Amino acid sequence: MDSQHPVPSYHSGFRNHVSSQALPGALPEGQNSPQRCAYGLYAEQLTGSAFTAPRGHNLRSWLYRIRPSVVQSAYQPLDHPRWVTAPTAAALADPNQMRWDPLPLPSEPTDFIDGLTTIGINGDAAGQNGCGVHVYACNRSMQRFFYDADGELLIVPQLGGLVIRTEMGVLEVASGEIAVIPRGVKCQVRLAEGVEAARGYVCENYGAPFELPGLGPIGANGLANPRDFLTPSAAYEDAPGEVELLARFAGRLWVTRLGHSPLDVVAWHGNYAPYKYDLARFNTINTVSFDHPDPSIFTVLTSPSDTPGMANIDFVIFPPRWMVAEDTFRPPYFHRNLMSEFMGLIHGEYDAKAEGFVPGGASLHNCMSPHGPDAETFDKASSADLEPQYQAATLAFMFESRYPFQTVPGARDADFRQRDYVDVWSTLRSHFDAERP
Numbered sequence: 001m002d003s004q005h006p007v008p009s010y011h012s013g014f015r016n017h018v019s020s021q022a023l024p025g026a027l028p029e030g031q032n033s034p035q036r037c038a039y040g041l042y043a044e045q046l047t048g049s050a051f052t053a054p055r056g057h058n059l060r061s062w063l064y065r066i067r068p069s070v071v072q073s074a075y076q077p078l079d080h081p082r083w084v085t086a087p088t089a090a091a092l093a094d095p096n097q098m099r100w101d102p103l104p105l106p107s108e109p110t111d112f113i114d115g116l117t118t119i120g121i122n123g124d125a126a127g128q129n130g131c132g133v134h135v136y137a138c139n140r141s142m143q144r145f146f147y148d149a150d151g152e153l154l155i156v157p158q159l160g161g162l163v164i165r166t167e168m169g170v171l172e173v174a175s176g177e178i179a180v181i182p183r184g185v186k187c188q189v190r191l192a193e194g195v196e197a198a199r200g201y202v203c204e205n206y207g208a209p210f211e212l213p214g215l216g217p218i219g220a221n222g223l224a225n226p227r228d229f230l231t232p233s234a235a236y237e238d239a240p241g242e243v244e245l246l247a248r249f250a251g252r253l254w255v256t257r258l259g260h261s262p263l264d265v266v267a268w269h270g271n272y273a274p275y276k277y278d279l280a281r282f283n284t285i286n287t288v289s290f291d292h293p294d295p296s297i298f299t300v301l302t303s304p305s306d307t308p309g310m311a312n313i314d315f316v317i318f319p320p321r322w323m324v325a326e327d328t329f330r331p332p333y334f335h336r337n338l339m340s341e342f343m344g345l346i347h348g349e350y351d352a353k354a355e356g357f358v359p360g361g362a363s364l365h366n367c368m369s370p371h372g373p374d375a376e377t378f379d380k381a382s383s384a385d386l387e388p389q390y391q392a393a394t395l396a397f398m399f400e401s402r403y404p405f406q407t408v409p410g411a412r413d414a415d416f417r418q419r420d421y422v423d424v425w426s427t428l429r430s431h432f433d434a435e436r437p
């Protein structure tokens with residue numbers, strides 16, 4: 001794997017059992033642990049579920065690497081005050097609707113890990129439920145390496161493409177695409193060629209790994225189709241030299257030192273691996289008659305909780321689409337939901353907000369906190385001509401959770417928080433006239 005110019009290649013399909021080797025014959029045939037592996041490699045299993053998880057949820061891969069992962073120094077704790085993990089007493093569940101401008105781009109040299117800033121958390125990482133919602137802004141490629149024992153990382157680039165080098169191969173991820181790095185998989189996040197600064201969102205999923213939602217009456221096809229998910233082919237580097245491997249474990253950052261690159265997996269097989277997905281491939285389904293369907297029709301991935309139908313986290317997008325609904329208030333309706341909603345905007349405009357929700361920004365509407373279109377959007381949509389209309393310039397998303405998000409002090413007190421957000425609804429007035437049905 002050439003660190004400057006990686007040429008990624010991919011296997012198509014969602015969570016398939018993949019066999020991938022960067023050298024011929026590196027994967028043992030018909031068994032996992034031969035007495036001696038080809039090329040003098042070490043065999044190492046990485047599990048993403050308990051050994052005894054039901055077959056449909058059983059996740060593991062076998063890695064054939066130059067040195068086993070145990071060849072590393074003792075872990076030492078490292079400070080990272082802006083990265084917060086649930087639970088912590090400092091985080092507050094707050095019913096106030098909140099909104100943020102984009103996280104400012106750094107002026108100091110900042111890599112992806114330095115640039116992570118937590119907005120909200122819920123659940124309990126040690127209990128394997130809930131998530132951390134972070135934004136990142138960085139201007140340097142990571143020289144160090146990293147894995148997250150607390151959760152899986154769903155990375156949503158907003159500005160600037162990333163090259164995510166992992167133990168299992170390389171993912172190139174542009175704005176408009178997403179990447180998922182499973183719990184424990186070692187990686188290094190670099191800026192794509194020509195990119196000077198990158199910004200985006202991360203959902204650190206402490207719970208069940210993301211899976212495709214059931215389609216019910218939609219049928220066998222639609223929404224995010226399995227073959228559009230791409231898992232990297234094996235790629236390795238045999239690179240000696242002192243490096244740092246960071247580990248997120250139990251809400252703290254740790255560092256261990258190695259005398260070689262940890263991206264030394266020559267071959268692997270299994271169903272526990274990183275993947276990427278281009279959101280433009282989403283097959284959007286919506287009304288062709290009337291009314292505004294609930295946004296669950298836009299679910300890309302879901303992390304189930306132990307109550308069927310109540311997600312630990314749903315990842316939902318609002319992609320470019322036709323609006324054709326007749327006699328309908330077309331933007332999102334006013335609502336109060338059981339589920340808590342964190343939203344971000346990748347590009348364009350969001351149809352519920354005329355102003356203030358900008359690409360790179362974020363909003364939070366917690367359990368039962370009322371929200372919906374701002375006053376300007378309501379006025380326009382109530383009298384708009386209901387021609388078919390193509391909403392081209394838009395790509396918003398939502399991390400929706402059954403657990404209310406608790407905002408962390410760094411996000412509540414941030415300069416980039418819009419403290420007057422609630423006023424976007426203040427001019428909605430009564431149109432009630434008991435004499436006029």
Ligand SMILES: O=C(O)Cc1cc(O)ccc1O
Nearest residue numbers: 294295332333335341352371
């Ligand atoms: O903007 C939101 O709050 C998200 C959202 C969108 C929608 O189309 C319907 C309900 C909903 O919560």
Ligand SMILES: [Fe+2]
Nearest residue numbers: 335341365371
């Ligand atoms: Fe909502």
